[in-house]
Amino acid sequence: MSLPDLTALWLTARLAFVTTLVLLVFGTPLAWWLAQTRSRFKPAIEAIIALPLVLPPTVLGFYLLIAMSPNAPFGEFWMAATGDTLSFSFTGLVIGSVIYSFPFMIQPLQSAFEGPVQQAMRTAASLRASRLDAFFSVALPMSVRGFVTATVLSFAHTLGEFGVVLMVGGNIPDRTRVASIEIYENVETLNYGDAHALSLILLIISFITLFCVFLFNKRFPAHVRL
Amino acid sequence: MATNFKTTLEKLEFDFEARSGYALNIVSGSTGKLYAQIIHGAPYDVFLAADQVRPERLVQNGAADSESRFTYAHGGxxxxxxxxxxxxxxxxxxxxxxxxxxxxxxxxxxxxxxxxxxxxxxxxxxxxxxxxxxxxxxxxxxxxxxxxxxxxxxxxxxxxxxxxxxxxxxxxVPRQLHDPIAQDAVLLNRGVDNPVASAFLTYLRSDDAKEIIRESGYWNAYGDWVE
CATH class of the missing domain: 3.40.190.10 (Periplasmic binding protein-like II)
Known part of the structure; x- marks a missing residue:
C-alpha cells in the first residue's frame, strides 16, 4: 500500500481522537444537566441534539460552509483572529465532527446518568457529600459503561464521517483529506487497489472498536453497583 | 447529462421542445456516477458527458452506438x-x-x-x-x-x-492555454429506437443549438470563440 493512504488514515485517527476529547469535555456536563433537569425546554434541547442522527450530512455541511465563510460573522471573526479560513482546516473539521457526532456522546451518557445514579446522588447528599465529591466518587464510577459506549461510538462515528468533510474539507493532503475521502477519490479514479486496502483497514478498525464495546458491556451491567 | 451543462441544457430543452413537440426527461449527475449507472442498466437514451473518456468506454463496452458519438461542446x-x-x-x-x-x-x-x-x-x-x-x-x-x-x-x-x-x-481563459475540455454526447443502446433521442442529437448539432451552447460559456466544438 502506498504512503498517502496511511497519511489519510493517520489524519482520520487524529480527527476522531480530538473530536472525542472535545465531546467528552462539553458533552459530560450537558448530559448531566439533561439527566436531572425538569426544564420545559428539555424536549427541545434533546431534539436539537438528536438532529444529526436524521439530517443528511449535506444539510449540516451546507450550513457549516456558509457559517465558516469569511463572509459570515463567525468565519470573519475566525479569519481575523487566526489569519486562516475555518473551512478547509483541521479545526473546521473538528467543529463539524463534534456537531455530527454529538448525539453519539450525549445519549449514552444521559441514559447512564439517569435513574439509579440520581438516586445514589441524593443518598450521597443526605450523607453530606458535596455535589462535586458525589459526582466523582459515586456518579462517575457508576456510569463507566455509559462513558465507554459514548466514547467509542463517538470515535467510531467520526472515523466513518464523509459527507460533512466532503463539503467543508477541500481535500487537502494531511489537513482535511481523511480516509473516507481518499477511498471515494480512489473509487472515482478507478484506483480500486488502494480503495480496497484502505476500506479493509477501516472495516477492521471499526469492527474491533465496536467488538470491544460489546465485550465490555457484556461484562459490566448497565449501572455498576457500589 | 453532466452537471456543469445543466443550465445550458435547460435552455436547449426549452428550445427543442418548442420546435419538436417532444418532451425530454433530464437526469443530471457527475459523469463518473452516470457512467456507472448506465453500465448497470440505468434507463437512459442519451448521455451528455463532461469528458470523452466515458462515452468512448461505453462504445467499447457495447453500451452505446459508436456512430453517434460527437463533441457537443468544449468547456470554457x-x-x-x-x-x-x-x-x-x-x-x-x-x-x-x-x-x-x-x-x-x-x-x-x-x-x-x-x-x-x-x-x-x-x-x-x-x-x-x-x-x-x-x-x-x-x-x-x-x-x-x-x-x-x-x-x-x-x-x-x-x-x-x-x-x-x-x-x-x-x-x-483563452482556449489555447489548456488542453480542450471536450464534452462528448453519445446515443445509448436503449435510445437507438427512440425517435426523440435521435431528434435531440440532430438538434444538438444544429446551428441554433450551437449558438445557445456558445452563449452559455462553452467553446463551440467547431472553432467559434466566446464573445
Whole structure:
C-alpha cells in the first residue's frame, strides 16, 4: 500500500481522537444537566441534539460552509483572529465532527446518568457529600459503561464521517483529506487497489472498536453497583 | 447529462421542445456516477458527458452506438473572484489570497485544465499551499460562491448562469492555454429506437443549438470563440 493512504488514515485517527476529547469535555456536563433537569425546554434541547442522527450530512455541511465563510460573522471573526479560513482546516473539521457526532456522546451518557445514579446522588447528599465529591466518587464510577459506549461510538462515528468533510474539507493532503475521502477519490479514479486496502483497514478498525464495546458491556451491567 | 451543462441544457430543452413537440426527461449527475449507472442498466437514451473518456468506454463496452458519438461542446474555463471588480491573469500574482479553489485534477477535466494553466504560468508552487479541491467543478463553484475561497477556477458556464450583479470579476481563459475540455454526447443502446433521442442529437448539432451552447460559456466544438 502506498504512503498517502496511511497519511489519510493517520489524519482520520487524529480527527476522531480530538473530536472525542472535545465531546467528552462539553458533552459530560450537558448530559448531566439533561439527566436531572425538569426544564420545559428539555424536549427541545434533546431534539436539537438528536438532529444529526436524521439530517443528511449535506444539510449540516451546507450550513457549516456558509457559517465558516469569511463572509459570515463567525468565519470573519475566525479569519481575523487566526489569519486562516475555518473551512478547509483541521479545526473546521473538528467543529463539524463534534456537531455530527454529538448525539453519539450525549445519549449514552444521559441514559447512564439517569435513574439509579440520581438516586445514589441524593443518598450521597443526605450523607453530606458535596455535589462535586458525589459526582466523582459515586456518579462517575457508576456510569463507566455509559462513558465507554459514548466514547467509542463517538470515535467510531467520526472515523466513518464523509459527507460533512466532503463539503467543508477541500481535500487537502494531511489537513482535511481523511480516509473516507481518499477511498471515494480512489473509487472515482478507478484506483480500486488502494480503495480496497484502505476500506479493509477501516472495516477492521471499526469492527474491533465496536467488538470491544460489546465485550465490555457484556461484562459490566448497565449501572455498576457500589 | 453532466452537471456543469445543466443550465445550458435547460435552455436547449426549452428550445427543442418548442420546435419538436417532444418532451425530454433530464437526469443530471457527475459523469463518473452516470457512467456507472448506465453500465448497470440505468434507463437512459442519451448521455451528455463532461469528458470523452466515458462515452468512448461505453462504445467499447457495447453500451452505446459508436456512430453517434460527437463533441457537443468544449468547456470554457474561467478564473473567478466574485468579491473583486476585475480579474485578469495578473490576479494570479497577488500574494494575499487565502484560499484558491480548483476542481480535483484527478476527478474533473476542469480541474486538470486549471492545473495545466497554473503550470504554464509557473504559479503552482506558490499557490499550492492555498489550494482547496472541489470534488467537481460544481463544488468548486460553491466554495467560491459562499466566500470560503476568494479565487479559483470554475466553468465559464457557471458564472454566465448567474445574474450579472453577482458575477464579480472573472477572466475567461483563452482556449489555447489548456488542453480542450471536450464534452462528448453519445446515443445509448436503449435510445437507438427512440425517435426523440435521435431528434435531440440532430438538434444538438444544429446551428441554433450551437449558438445557445456558445452563449452559455462553452467553446463551440467547431472553432467559434466566446464573445
Amino acid at each position: 474555463l474561467a478564473l473567478w473572484g466574485p468579491s473583486r471588480s476585475e480579474v485578469t491573469p495578473d490576479t494570479l500574482w497577488e500574494i494575499d489570497i487565502a484560499r484558491f479553489a480548483l476542481a480535483n485534477p484527478d476527478l474533473a477535466p476542469y480541474g486538470a485544465a486549471s492545473l495545466q494553466l497554473l503550470e504554464r504560468y509557473e504559479r503552482v508552487e506558490l499557490l499550492e499551499p492555498k489550494f482547496v479541491y472541489g470534488e467537481s467543478v460544481g463544488q468548486t463553484f460553491a466554495f467560491i460562491r459562499t466566500g470560503n475561497a476568494e479565487l479559483g477556477f470554475v466553468a465559464a458556464s457557471q458564472i454566465l448562469a448567474l445574474p450579472e450583479a453577482h458575477r464579480g470579476g472573472y477572466w475567461l
